[in-house]
Amino acid sequence: MSTKEKILDVAERLFADHGFASTSLRDITAEADVNLAAVNYHFGSKIDLLKAVFARRFGPVNAERLERLDALEDPDTEQVLRAFFAPLFKRLREPGSGWAKFMQLVGSTHSDTNDEIRACMLEQIRVIAARFTETLAATLPELPPDVFSSRVHFVVGAMAHTFAFCRHKDMPLVHQLPEPDAILENLVDFAVAGMTAPVGNVVAPG
Amino acid sequence: MSTKEKILDVAERLFADHGFASTSLRDITAEADVNLAAVNYHFGSKIDLLKAVFARRFGPVNAERLERLDALEDPDTEQVLRAFFAPLFKRLREPGSGWAKFMQLVGSTHSDTNDEIRACMLEQIRVIAARFTETLAATLPELPPDVFSSRVHFVVGAMAHTFAFCRHKDMPLVHQLPEPDAILENLVDFAVAGMTAPVGNVVAPG
């Protein structure tokens, strides 16, 4: 395995387990058994290494997402959501492939307050998110735009938190977490019900 | 204002805006116009400063949450969720009080991969979360335990992401975000629908 690939693999795992800011380049290069300066040579900087970690995996996932979305004719809310979630979830079935760690990293990065760090992931999903948001909105034509926006936020949050912690041990309050395929079904059930919920009391703006 | 309070205020804001790891004690003490060593004197360490930031605000919020929960007799799903969310949301109505920044910090810390950082917040809500999870489960007796667990994760994720980003400008995909009170109503509608959704296809474990 090349130095570059060794760094990518170890960085992905350590970023996911301890967070980007809390992981030092010395941790990565020591565990990958390469020289400290190799990171700067191959990737330029720590933040560019993070970008490379995201770019490597999002390519095939996003391609499959678009394929699934384009294959739908007159899609409903569930089909759109499933087309977005399934391509990532199905890769969890390959143990040892690193996809579980990657998903964990995606989830935590999605909620990172640091704009520069979050941008490394957002630049990978910006185009695809726009396509899916647009198509999803079309399945809910009667929903007020501000309610739709709020609910998309809620779905994104539910997804991100699930990605980040669905396999985490330190969850004393919520036990008995099911298998990846079952989590996907639970997430789709939940998100469809949330997106299509009746609109309750309207609060006047201002 | 005392040195201790100045440090707490500035730390809360900078941790919320840039993340805990990306904020240096020198950033904090420079903006608070106090000496660097004052942090170590008053709080002991950077992580203990974070704990103090959480402890200051969670006290009154959690007390009100328990009051509202105890006041309910034979509560339904919506009432339990509202008793948890409302005490924090209502404080957003006081502009300049720092509660919006605190909420942002709570949301991002909830999704932090670093166990030590997340523990600073979890220790503040552990007892209360157990009470609410237990009461919430009682309102959904027919829901399979693993589905309930998944859905609680989803609600927590929706909440955390909303806290962290509901006032953020860098959200090009989702516009027209409503006012705090409307976000609370939207969140309650969404979470109630998600928690009470019919259980779809059951996936065999393993």
Added chain:
DNA sequence: GTCTATACGAAGATAGAC
């Protein structure tokens, strides 16, 4: 009791030798 000045080791980044 409070606060300040200052020093130490470790971190990320980078220039230049090989």
Added chain:
DNA sequence: GTCTATCTTCGTATAGAC
């Protein structure tokens, strides 16, 4: 391509002023 040396900034610790 790879590695050493070095720069700046970080969290932390300590001695002492008020």
